[in-house]
Amino acid sequence: MTPEQIAEKNARHAARMVRKKAVIDASIARATEDRGLLIVITGNGKGKSTSAFGTMARALGYGMKVGVCQFIKSRTDTGEEAFFGKNPNVEWHVLGDGFTWETQNREQDIATAERGWAVATRMLNDPGYQLVVLDELTYLLKYDYLDSDMVLDTLANRPDMQHVIVTGRGAPDALNELADTVSIIADEKHAYRAGVKAQRGIDL
Protein backbone atom coordinates (compact mmCIF):
# COMPACT_ATOMS: atom_id res chain seq x y z
CA MET A 1 0.00 0.00 0.00
CA THR A 2 1.15 3.56 -0.69
CA PRO A 3 1.30 6.04 2.22
CA GLU A 4 -1.89 7.65 0.80
CA GLN A 5 -3.70 4.31 0.81
CA ILE A 6 -2.57 3.62 4.38
CA ALA A 7 -3.76 7.08 5.46
CA GLU A 8 -7.11 6.48 3.79
CA LYS A 9 -7.45 3.06 5.42
CA ASN A 10 -6.66 4.58 8.82
CA ALA A 11 -9.22 7.36 8.26
CA ARG A 12 -11.96 4.87 7.27
CA HIS A 13 -11.11 2.75 10.31
CA ALA A 14 -11.26 5.82 12.58
CA ALA A 15 -14.69 6.85 11.24
CA ARG A 16 -16.00 3.31 11.72
CA MET A 17 -14.70 3.18 15.29
CA VAL A 18 -16.31 6.54 16.18
CA ARG A 19 -19.68 5.14 15.07
CA LYS A 20 -19.08 1.85 16.85
CA LYS A 21 -18.12 3.57 20.12
CA ALA A 22 -21.34 5.62 20.05
CA VAL A 23 -23.49 2.48 19.63
CA ILE A 24 -21.65 0.59 22.36
CA ASP A 25 -21.62 3.49 24.83
CA ALA A 26 -25.39 3.83 24.38
CA SER A 27 -26.04 0.15 25.11
CA ILE A 28 -23.79 0.25 28.19
CA ALA A 29 -25.81 3.23 29.43
CA ARG A 30 -29.04 1.26 29.00
CA ALA A 31 -27.80 -1.80 30.94
CA THR A 32 -28.27 -0.82 34.58
CA GLU A 33 -29.81 -3.83 36.34
CA ASP A 34 -27.93 -6.23 38.63
CA ARG A 35 -29.32 -9.71 39.06
CA GLY A 36 -28.40 -13.35 39.19
CA LEU A 37 -28.23 -14.68 35.64
CA LEU A 38 -29.48 -17.95 34.24
CA ILE A 39 -27.12 -18.84 31.42
CA VAL A 40 -27.70 -21.75 29.03
CA ILE A 41 -24.85 -23.08 26.89
CA THR A 42 -26.20 -25.58 24.39
CA GLY A 43 -25.63 -26.91 20.85
CA ASN A 44 -23.52 -29.76 19.49
CA GLY A 45 -20.15 -27.98 19.40
CA LYS A 46 -17.20 -28.33 21.74
CA GLY A 47 -16.89 -25.83 24.59
CA LYS A 48 -20.09 -26.01 26.61
CA SER A 49 -18.77 -27.43 29.89
CA THR A 50 -15.44 -25.65 29.57
CA SER A 51 -17.30 -22.36 29.19
CA ALA A 52 -19.02 -23.04 32.51
CA PHE A 53 -15.70 -23.95 34.15
CA GLY A 54 -14.07 -20.77 32.81
CA THR A 55 -16.90 -18.70 34.27
CA MET A 56 -16.30 -20.51 37.58
CA ALA A 57 -12.70 -19.32 37.42
CA ARG A 58 -13.95 -15.73 37.12
CA ALA A 59 -16.36 -16.16 40.03
CA LEU A 60 -13.65 -17.76 42.20
CA GLY A 61 -11.37 -14.84 41.31
CA TYR A 62 -13.85 -12.65 43.24
CA GLY A 63 -14.05 -15.10 46.15
CA MET A 64 -17.52 -16.36 45.34
CA LYS A 65 -18.78 -19.76 46.50
CA VAL A 66 -19.54 -22.14 43.63
CA GLY A 67 -21.49 -25.39 43.51
CA VAL A 68 -21.10 -27.86 40.65
CA CYS A 69 -23.40 -30.74 39.76
CA GLN A 70 -22.22 -32.99 36.93
CA PHE A 71 -25.27 -34.96 35.94
CA ILE A 72 -24.02 -37.46 33.37
CA LYS A 73 -20.37 -38.01 34.09
CA SER A 74 -19.50 -40.85 36.43
CA ARG A 75 -15.73 -40.50 36.30
CA THR A 76 -13.92 -38.36 38.84
CA ASP A 77 -10.48 -38.48 37.19
CA THR A 78 -11.06 -35.43 35.00
CA GLY A 79 -8.76 -32.42 34.74
CA GLU A 80 -11.52 -30.10 35.88
CA GLU A 81 -12.16 -32.00 39.09
CA ALA A 82 -8.43 -32.37 39.80
CA PHE A 83 -8.10 -28.61 39.42
CA PHE A 84 -11.25 -27.28 41.11
CA GLY A 85 -12.26 -30.15 43.35
CA LYS A 86 -10.07 -29.25 46.29
CA ASN A 87 -10.71 -25.50 46.18
CA PRO A 88 -12.31 -24.49 49.50
CA ASN A 89 -14.86 -22.27 47.69
CA VAL A 90 -16.00 -25.09 45.42
CA GLU A 91 -18.42 -27.90 46.19
CA TRP A 92 -18.16 -30.48 43.41
CA HIS A 93 -20.56 -33.38 42.85
CA VAL A 94 -20.25 -36.06 40.19
CA LEU A 95 -23.78 -37.39 40.05
CA GLY A 96 -24.06 -39.53 36.91
CA ASP A 97 -23.60 -43.15 35.88
CA GLY A 98 -22.09 -42.34 32.50
CA PHE A 99 -23.97 -41.57 29.32
CA THR A 100 -27.40 -43.00 28.70
CA TRP A 101 -26.04 -45.30 26.02
CA GLU A 102 -23.54 -46.71 28.51
CA THR A 103 -25.99 -47.59 31.26
CA GLN A 104 -28.55 -49.04 28.80
CA ASN A 105 -31.08 -48.85 31.58
CA ARG A 106 -33.76 -46.16 31.65
CA GLU A 107 -35.07 -46.86 35.13
CA GLN A 108 -31.62 -46.72 36.65
CA ASP A 109 -31.00 -43.43 34.79
CA ILE A 110 -34.17 -41.92 36.24
CA ALA A 111 -33.25 -42.90 39.80
CA THR A 112 -29.77 -41.44 39.31
CA ALA A 113 -31.25 -38.22 37.88
CA GLU A 114 -33.54 -37.80 40.86
CA ARG A 115 -30.71 -38.29 43.36
CA GLY A 116 -28.67 -35.72 41.45
CA TRP A 117 -31.50 -33.22 41.30
CA ALA A 118 -31.91 -33.39 45.07
CA VAL A 119 -28.31 -32.14 45.42
CA ALA A 120 -28.93 -29.36 42.90
CA THR A 121 -32.16 -28.32 44.62
CA ARG A 122 -30.37 -27.88 47.93
CA MET A 123 -27.94 -25.46 46.25
CA LEU A 124 -30.66 -23.66 44.30
CA ASN A 125 -32.45 -22.94 47.59
CA ASP A 126 -29.36 -21.56 49.33
CA PRO A 127 -28.21 -17.97 48.64
CA GLY A 128 -24.79 -18.95 50.00
CA TYR A 129 -23.97 -20.39 46.56
CA GLN A 130 -23.32 -17.41 44.30
CA LEU A 131 -22.85 -19.58 41.21
CA VAL A 132 -24.31 -23.03 40.56
CA VAL A 133 -23.15 -25.02 37.53
CA LEU A 134 -25.57 -27.70 36.31
CA ASP A 135 -23.35 -29.53 33.86
CA GLU A 136 -25.19 -31.65 31.26
CA LEU A 137 -28.56 -31.10 32.91
CA THR A 138 -30.24 -30.78 29.49
CA TYR A 139 -30.05 -34.54 28.84
CA LEU A 140 -32.16 -35.23 31.92
CA LEU A 141 -34.86 -32.97 30.50
CA LYS A 142 -34.53 -34.22 26.93
CA TYR A 143 -34.99 -37.86 28.01
CA ASP A 144 -37.77 -36.99 30.50
CA TYR A 145 -35.72 -38.27 33.43
CA LEU A 146 -36.84 -35.22 35.39
CA ASP A 147 -40.11 -33.31 35.24
CA SER A 148 -39.41 -30.12 33.29
CA ASP A 149 -41.94 -27.97 35.13
CA MET A 150 -40.43 -28.91 38.47
CA VAL A 151 -36.91 -28.09 37.24
CA LEU A 152 -37.96 -24.74 35.72
CA ASP A 153 -39.87 -23.83 38.86
CA THR A 154 -36.85 -24.43 41.05
CA LEU A 155 -34.64 -22.39 38.71
CA ALA A 156 -37.16 -19.53 38.55
CA ASN A 157 -37.49 -19.37 42.34
CA ARG A 158 -33.81 -19.49 43.25
CA PRO A 159 -32.19 -16.63 45.25
CA ASP A 160 -32.24 -13.29 43.36
CA MET A 161 -28.49 -12.78 43.06
CA GLN A 162 -27.56 -16.42 42.38
CA HIS A 163 -26.06 -17.13 38.96
CA VAL A 164 -26.74 -20.50 37.32
CA ILE A 165 -25.16 -22.05 34.23
CA VAL A 166 -26.84 -25.00 32.53
CA THR A 167 -24.89 -26.89 29.86
CA GLY A 168 -25.66 -29.72 27.46
CA ARG A 169 -27.03 -30.43 24.00
CA GLY A 170 -30.63 -29.86 23.07
CA ALA A 171 -31.75 -27.38 25.74
CA PRO A 172 -35.56 -27.37 25.67
CA ASP A 173 -37.32 -24.18 24.50
CA ALA A 174 -38.95 -23.57 27.88
CA LEU A 175 -35.52 -23.48 29.53
CA ASN A 176 -34.20 -21.06 26.91
CA GLU A 177 -37.21 -18.82 27.45
CA LEU A 178 -36.55 -18.67 31.19
CA ALA A 179 -32.81 -18.00 30.65
CA ASP A 180 -31.26 -14.54 30.54
CA THR A 181 -28.46 -15.58 28.19
CA VAL A 182 -28.47 -18.45 25.71
CA SER A 183 -25.44 -19.39 23.62
CA ILE A 184 -25.68 -22.12 21.00
CA ILE A 185 -22.36 -23.70 20.07
CA ALA A 186 -22.28 -25.11 16.55
CA ASP A 187 -19.94 -27.98 15.77
CA GLU A 188 -18.22 -26.59 12.68
CA LYS A 189 -15.27 -29.01 12.85
CA HIS A 190 -14.02 -31.51 15.43
CA ALA A 191 -10.57 -33.12 15.67
CA TYR A 192 -12.25 -36.36 16.72
CA ARG A 193 -13.79 -36.81 13.27
CA ALA A 194 -10.29 -36.50 11.78
CA GLY A 195 -9.19 -39.48 13.88
CA VAL A 196 -7.66 -37.63 16.84
CA LYS A 197 -8.24 -39.22 20.27
CA ALA A 198 -9.74 -37.24 23.14
CA GLN A 199 -6.72 -35.36 24.51
CA ARG A 200 -5.99 -35.36 28.23
CA GLY A 201 -6.05 -31.81 29.59
CA ILE A 202 -8.15 -30.59 26.67
CA ASP A 203 -11.12 -32.90 26.20
CA LEU A 204 -11.26 -34.39 29.70
Added chain:
Amino acid sequence: MTPEQIAEKNARHAARMVRKKAVIDASIARATEDRGLLIVITGNGKGKSTSAFGTMARALGYGMKVGVCQFIKSRTDTGEEAFFGKNPNVEWHVLGDGFTWETQNREQDIATAERGWAVATRMLNDPGYQLVVLDELTYLLKYDYLDSDMVLDTLANRPDMQHVIVTGRGAPDALNELADTVSIIADEKHAYRAGVKAQRGIDL
Protein backbone atom coordinates in the same frame (compact mmCIF):
# COMPACT_ATOMS: atom_id res chain seq x y z
CA MET B 1 -48.80 -43.40 31.72
CA THR B 2 -50.01 -46.96 32.37
CA PRO B 3 -47.43 -49.59 33.41
CA GLU B 4 -47.67 -50.97 29.83
CA GLN B 5 -46.90 -47.57 28.33
CA ILE B 6 -43.95 -47.09 30.69
CA ALA B 7 -42.61 -50.53 29.77
CA GLU B 8 -42.97 -49.71 26.07
CA LYS B 9 -41.22 -46.36 26.53
CA ASN B 10 -38.37 -48.09 28.37
CA ALA B 11 -38.06 -50.73 25.63
CA ARG B 12 -37.95 -48.10 22.85
CA HIS B 13 -35.32 -46.17 24.83
CA ALA B 14 -33.25 -49.33 25.33
CA ALA B 15 -33.32 -50.16 21.59
CA ARG B 16 -32.29 -46.60 20.73
CA MET B 17 -29.40 -46.71 23.21
CA VAL B 18 -28.13 -50.05 21.83
CA ARG B 19 -27.91 -48.48 18.35
CA LYS B 20 -26.33 -45.30 19.74
CA LYS B 21 -23.69 -47.22 21.67
CA ALA B 22 -22.68 -49.15 18.52
CA VAL B 23 -22.19 -45.91 16.55
CA ILE B 24 -20.22 -44.24 19.33
CA ASP B 25 -18.03 -47.27 20.06
CA ALA B 26 -17.11 -47.42 16.36
CA SER B 27 -16.06 -43.77 16.22
CA ILE B 28 -13.99 -44.13 19.39
CA ALA B 29 -12.20 -47.09 17.77
CA ARG B 30 -11.38 -44.92 14.72
CA ALA B 31 -9.90 -42.02 16.73
CA THR B 32 -6.36 -43.18 17.54
CA GLU B 33 -4.05 -40.24 16.90
CA ASP B 34 -2.48 -38.05 19.61
CA ARG B 35 -1.44 -34.54 18.68
CA GLY B 36 -1.51 -30.95 19.80
CA LEU B 37 -4.82 -29.42 18.78
CA LEU B 38 -5.55 -26.03 17.32
CA ILE B 39 -8.98 -25.06 18.60
CA VAL B 40 -10.89 -21.99 17.40
CA ILE B 41 -13.83 -20.65 19.39
CA THR B 42 -15.58 -17.93 17.41
CA GLY B 43 -19.02 -16.42 16.76
CA ASN B 44 -20.92 -13.58 18.43
CA GLY B 45 -22.27 -15.51 21.43
CA LYS B 46 -21.14 -15.44 25.03
CA GLY B 47 -18.68 -18.12 26.18
CA LYS B 48 -15.64 -17.93 23.91
CA SER B 49 -13.00 -16.74 26.38
CA THR B 50 -14.55 -18.64 29.27
CA SER B 51 -14.37 -21.83 27.20
CA ALA B 52 -10.64 -21.28 26.81
CA PHE B 53 -10.26 -20.60 30.54
CA GLY B 54 -12.21 -23.77 31.39
CA THR B 55 -9.94 -25.81 29.14
CA MET B 56 -6.98 -24.24 30.98
CA ALA B 57 -8.45 -25.57 34.21
CA ARG B 58 -8.45 -29.07 32.71
CA ALA B 59 -4.86 -28.72 31.52
CA LEU B 60 -3.73 -27.38 34.90
CA GLY B 61 -5.48 -30.32 36.54
CA TYR B 62 -2.89 -32.52 34.78
CA GLY B 63 0.00 -30.26 35.77
CA MET B 64 0.51 -28.79 32.30
CA LYS B 65 2.20 -25.43 31.76
CA VAL B 66 -0.11 -22.85 30.19
CA GLY B 67 0.61 -19.51 28.51
CA VAL B 68 -2.11 -16.90 28.03
CA CYS B 69 -2.00 -13.86 25.74
CA GLN B 70 -4.97 -11.51 26.00
CA PHE B 71 -4.72 -9.34 22.91
CA ILE B 72 -7.45 -6.75 23.32
CA LYS B 73 -8.07 -6.41 27.02
CA SER B 74 -6.05 -3.76 28.82
CA ARG B 75 -7.53 -4.27 32.29
CA THR B 76 -5.90 -6.63 34.72
CA ASP B 77 -8.63 -6.55 37.38
CA THR B 78 -10.63 -9.43 35.88
CA GLY B 79 -11.80 -12.52 37.73
CA GLU B 80 -9.83 -14.78 35.42
CA GLU B 81 -6.54 -13.06 36.08
CA ALA B 82 -7.20 -12.88 39.83
CA PHE B 83 -7.84 -16.63 39.77
CA PHE B 84 -5.20 -17.92 37.36
CA GLY B 85 -2.62 -15.14 37.37
CA LYS B 86 -0.69 -16.32 40.41
CA ASN B 87 -0.72 -20.04 39.52
CA PRO B 88 2.90 -21.18 39.16
CA ASN B 89 2.02 -23.17 36.00
CA VAL B 90 0.44 -20.16 34.30
CA GLU B 91 2.13 -17.32 32.47
CA TRP B 92 -0.45 -14.57 31.90
CA HIS B 93 -0.01 -11.55 29.65
CA VAL B 94 -2.50 -8.73 29.16
CA LEU B 95 -1.30 -7.23 25.89
CA GLY B 96 -4.05 -4.92 24.65
CA ASP B 97 -5.03 -1.26 24.93
CA GLY B 98 -8.75 -1.91 25.12
CA PHE B 99 -11.08 -2.46 22.22
CA THR B 100 -10.40 -0.86 18.87
CA TRP B 101 -13.31 1.53 19.32
CA GLU B 102 -11.82 2.69 22.61
CA THR B 103 -8.34 3.52 21.34
CA GLN B 104 -9.70 5.22 18.18
CA ASN B 105 -6.18 4.99 16.77
CA ARG B 106 -5.26 2.43 14.15
CA GLU B 107 -1.52 2.98 14.18
CA GLN B 108 -1.34 2.60 17.94
CA ASP B 109 -3.42 -0.58 17.68
CA ILE B 110 -1.00 -2.05 15.12
CA ALA B 111 2.04 -1.31 17.28
CA THR B 112 0.30 -2.90 20.28
CA ALA B 113 -0.66 -5.95 18.20
CA GLU B 114 2.92 -6.46 17.09
CA ARG B 115 4.26 -6.26 20.64
CA GLY B 116 1.65 -8.78 21.73
CA TRP B 117 2.39 -11.14 18.87
CA ALA B 118 6.08 -11.19 19.82
CA VAL B 119 5.08 -12.60 23.23
CA ALA B 120 2.84 -15.20 21.60
CA THR B 121 5.54 -16.21 19.12
CA ARG B 122 7.96 -16.92 21.92
CA MET B 123 5.46 -19.34 23.47
CA LEU B 124 4.51 -20.89 20.11
CA ASN B 125 8.18 -21.75 19.55
CA ASP B 126 8.65 -23.35 22.97
CA PRO B 127 7.47 -26.94 23.59
CA GLY B 128 7.58 -26.19 27.33
CA TYR B 129 4.12 -24.58 26.97
CA GLN B 130 1.64 -27.43 26.60
CA LEU B 131 -1.32 -25.10 26.08
CA VAL B 132 -1.26 -21.57 24.70
CA VAL B 133 -4.42 -19.44 24.85
CA LEU B 134 -4.58 -16.60 22.32
CA ASP B 135 -7.58 -14.72 23.65
CA GLU B 136 -9.26 -12.36 21.15
CA LEU B 137 -6.55 -12.87 18.54
CA THR B 138 -9.16 -12.91 15.74
CA TYR B 139 -9.68 -9.13 15.93
CA LEU B 140 -6.03 -8.53 15.08
CA LEU B 141 -6.48 -10.59 11.93
CA LYS B 142 -9.88 -9.15 11.04
CA TYR B 143 -8.57 -5.57 11.20
CA ASP B 144 -5.28 -6.44 9.43
CA TYR B 145 -3.22 -5.44 12.46
CA LEU B 146 -1.12 -8.56 11.92
CA ASP B 147 -0.18 -10.32 8.70
CA SER B 148 -2.40 -13.41 8.48
CA ASP B 149 0.14 -15.55 6.61
CA MET B 150 2.75 -14.90 9.27
CA VAL B 151 0.32 -15.79 12.06
CA LEU B 152 -0.87 -18.98 10.35
CA ASP B 153 2.70 -20.01 9.61
CA THR B 154 3.71 -19.65 13.24
CA LEU B 155 0.66 -21.65 14.35
CA ALA B 156 1.27 -24.39 11.77
CA ASN B 157 4.92 -24.77 12.78
CA ARG B 158 4.48 -24.86 16.55
CA PRO B 159 5.65 -27.90 18.60
CA ASP B 160 3.76 -31.11 17.70
CA MET B 161 2.13 -31.75 21.05
CA GLN B 162 1.32 -28.12 21.91
CA HIS B 163 -2.37 -27.26 22.14
CA VAL B 164 -3.53 -23.78 21.13
CA ILE B 165 -6.90 -22.12 21.62
CA VAL B 166 -7.78 -19.00 19.63
CA THR B 167 -10.87 -17.02 20.63
CA GLY B 168 -12.73 -14.03 19.25
CA ARG B 169 -15.45 -13.05 16.80
CA GLY B 170 -15.05 -13.39 13.07
CA ALA B 171 -12.28 -16.01 12.82
CA PRO B 172 -10.99 -15.85 9.23
CA ASP B 173 -11.61 -18.86 6.96
CA ALA B 174 -7.90 -19.62 6.59
CA LEU B 175 -7.57 -19.96 10.37
CA ASN B 176 -10.59 -22.27 10.53
CA GLU B 177 -9.10 -24.41 7.77
CA LEU B 178 -5.87 -24.81 9.70
CA ALA B 179 -7.72 -25.60 12.95
CA ASP B 180 -8.53 -29.12 14.17
CA THR B 181 -11.66 -28.06 16.02
CA VAL B 182 -13.85 -25.04 15.30
CA SER B 183 -16.82 -24.11 17.45
CA ILE B 184 -19.07 -21.22 16.49
CA ILE B 185 -21.05 -19.72 19.35
CA ALA B 186 -24.30 -18.11 18.27
CA ASP B 187 -25.75 -15.29 20.36
CA GLU B 188 -29.28 -16.55 20.78
CA LYS B 189 -30.09 -14.28 23.75
CA HIS B 190 -28.02 -12.01 25.98
CA ALA B 191 -28.93 -10.56 29.38
CA TYR B 192 -27.22 -7.34 28.39
CA ARG B 193 -29.86 -6.61 25.77
CA ALA B 194 -32.52 -6.97 28.47
CA GLY B 195 -30.81 -4.17 30.43
CA VAL B 196 -28.68 -6.27 32.79
CA LYS B 197 -25.21 -4.88 33.54
CA ALA B 198 -22.09 -6.96 33.04
CA GLN B 199 -21.95 -9.04 36.22
CA ARG B 200 -18.74 -9.30 38.23
CA GLY B 201 -17.60 -12.92 38.42
CA ILE B 202 -19.63 -13.86 35.35
CA ASP B 203 -18.91 -11.42 32.56
CA LEU B 204 -15.54 -10.15 33.76
